[in-house]
Amino acid sequence: MTPAVFRLRVWMAFITLVNFCIGIAFYAWLVARSNKYNTKAGEDVYKYKWTDVAMLIASLALFLAYLCSIWSKPRLHKFVRAALMLLPALFLLGVQLRQIQLRIELINTINKRLPSQYGSLKPFSCDGSTDASCGILQSWTFIPVIVGFFVVIEVFVTLFSGVTHTSKSHV
Numbered sequence: 001m002t003p004a005v006f007r008l009r010v011w012m013a014f015i016t017l018v019n020f021c022i023g024i025a026f027y028a029w030l031v032a033r034s035n036k037y038n039t040k041a042g043e044d045v046y047k048y049k050w051t052d053v054a055m056l057i058a059s060l061a062l063f064l065a066y067l068c069s070i071w072s073k074p075r076l077h078k079f080v081r082a083a084l085m086l087l088p089a090l091f092l093l094g095v096q097l098r099q100i101q102l103r104i105e106l107i108n109t110i111n112k113r114l115p116s117q118y119g120s121l122k123p124f125s126c127d128g129s130t131d132a133s134c135g136i137l138q139s140w141t142f143i144p145v146i147v148g149f150f151v152v153i154e155v156f157v158t159l160f161s162g163v164t165h166t167s168k169s170h171v
């Protein structure tokens with residue numbers, strides 16, 4: 001592997017680790033805290049959907065794939081690797097971009113119904129938030145999109161950069 005590709009993959013391993021950790025913090029802390037409050041208030045609790053579990057699995061799969069691509073000796077063919085890396089990346093992009101679209105539509109609907117004296121809501125604002133919950137929510141909204149785009153870029157850089165491994169004659 002060329003030094004540039006190696007550095008890019010180390011960077012991608014770090015980004016995917018951050019993405020996975022934010023996902024764990026979101027579901028293990030923020031959703032659990034919200035469910036605890038909703039239970040006390042007698043409201044419905046958040047029920048996990050298949051996309052919630054799949055987002056964490058895709059995040060973990062990308063992190064482990066980058067670790068293996070850095071330290072593992074047997075290498076996959078570059079087209080097989082590209083397909084295997086693009087599947088979870090495109091899944092992350094698809095799910096999170098849809099969530100962003102739904103949040104914007106919901107806030108626009110609420111703003112249309114809300115009297116003007118109350119002002120308007122902003123879909124991705126943490127105004128007035130005093131704890132870390134809003135930051136984690138916003139991070140879990142946008143970090144998977146950023147990771148997905150970076151994975152797509154890394155895959156295409158790897159595919160079109162020519163030789164992805166240094167030959168023994170160059171070592």
